Amino acid sequence: MLSVIRRSQIIGATMIDSTTASKIGTVEDLWIDELRRVKYLFSQQGYCPLDQISGVNRGVVSIYSHLLSVTQFYIHHSAQIAVQSKLSKPLxxxxxxxxxxxxxxxVAYLLAGDIASSYGGRAILFPKYIAEYRAGVIHVDEDTKHCLQDESKGLEGFLCERSDPVQSLVQEMIVRLHGLIASDDYPESVRLKIKQVSEDLAADYDHHILQEATEFLHEQWANLQQSIDRSIRHAQAALKTAWEDISSKKQK
Incomplete structure (x- = not known):
């Protein structure tokens, strides 16, 4: 998936205003709601709702608006998640x-401790195997350890687990495809445009890196199309909001 990232990869990232490119703050933690969804990026300067993120790339998070100073009471730190049995036995x-x-x-949890001992101390747990999530604690069935996967095998389908050169090239290809792919393009058309961009870059990149990046985008063509459409809609909404702010200030 194109928009999936590790918590550890975004902690410490610089947050910038996507309009002015000025630094706003540094991501210090993620806050999670009762539905097991990341709700906000947290910085000493305030909170950033996820729907205000315009892009994440190589240690930089671009956002559409200013940070918030108020948040809901039911969210909690992402760094304090324990794993226990249904009977609250620490695992x-x-x-x-x-x-x-x-x-x-x-989309995936990297577990450590006794529950992951058969996998070298680190193992992947997918959300479908969670029995209950409450107050920063994951409760699982006693036999859940048999549903875990080795870290490298469990995460092989995610872009954030590819090498840095491949990730960088995929991002460059996405930038080039941004103005080429429309929301109503047929799958064959999307794949053809990916192939065209790949051929345009053939002289500038290592063949194996380019091949891996191209194959990844071919596999993720639907996510790519949705991601580009989402970026366009968010950019249009941000421009509309900015224009409304300017207009309201002129009227005062």
Missing amino acids: GWVEDFLFDWHTGEI
Whole structure:
């Protein structure tokens, strides 16, 4: 998935205003709601709702609006998630997790502790195997350890787990495809445009890196199309809001 990132990859990232490119703050934590979704990025300067993120790339988070100073009472820190049995027996803890910065959905948890001992001390738990989530504690069935996966195998389908050169090239290809792919394009058309952009870059990149990046985008063509459409709609909404703010100030 294109918009999935590890918690550890976004902590410490610089938040900038997507309009002025000025620094707003640094991501210090993520806050999660009772539905197990990431709700806000937290900085000493305030909170950023996920729907105000315009992009995440190489340690930089671009946002559409100013940070908020008020948040709901039911959210909690992402760094304090324990793993227990249904009878509250300690089994381990969440060392990291992957989430979709478009939706806030947590798509995989990296567990450590006794529950992951058979996997070298670190194992992947997918949300469908969680029995209950309450107040920063994941409760699982006693036999859940048999549903875990090795870290490398469990995360192989995510862009954030590819090498830095591949991630960088995929991002460059997405930028080039941004003005080419429309929301109503047929799958064949999207794949053809990916192929065209790949061929345009052939002289500038290592063949194996380009091949891996191209194959990844071919596999993720639907997510790519949705991501581009979402970015366009958010940019249009941000421009509309900015224009309304300017107009209201002129009238005062």
